[in-house]
Amino acid sequence: MRTALDTNILSLFWSGEPSAPIVAAQLSQARADGALAVSALVFVELSAIPTGSPRRVEALLKEMNIAVDFDLGEEVWQLAATSFAAYAVRRRRSGGGLPKRLPADFVIAAHASLRADRLMTRDASRYRVDFPQLRLL
Secondary structure (H helix, E strand, C coil): CCEEECHHHHCHHHHCCCCHHHHHHHHHHHHHHCCEEEEHHHHHHHHHCCCCCHHHHHHHHHHCCEEEECCCHHHHHHHHHHHHHHHHHHHHHCCCCCCCCCHHHHHHHHHHHHHCCEEECCCHHHHHCCCCCCCEC
16 A cells, blocks of 8 residues: 655644644554655655755655655646646636635645555545545545
8 A cells, every 4th residue: 555645744743733743643554554655746845844955855755764756757747737627617617716726736636646545634625526536544
């Protein structure tokens, strides 16, 4: 079983949030079930948080034995584009105006859908409508 991780899972370890120990236990269980991975986009987002940098992210991922999928491939980008376009149409039709979600969320979910068995995230509701086939933790 391969678990893809959302940015909000790993950023907890630098934020000092009270929920970090709970998420760490869940992450340990996911690791016991199989491999852990992040998309290149998660790597980029982690590098941009106030306490992050590319070197620090590399060290964290190595220490936690988390693979980075730098080459996402056309299939992931196509699924992200299709899903984001469908979301944008729904949002405009509902009277909600322009899309508010970022394309990054769609790439992260497309990566998890096609390159992993599930996505570990703190924002499951964000992905349910656009990626109903994606197993969420």
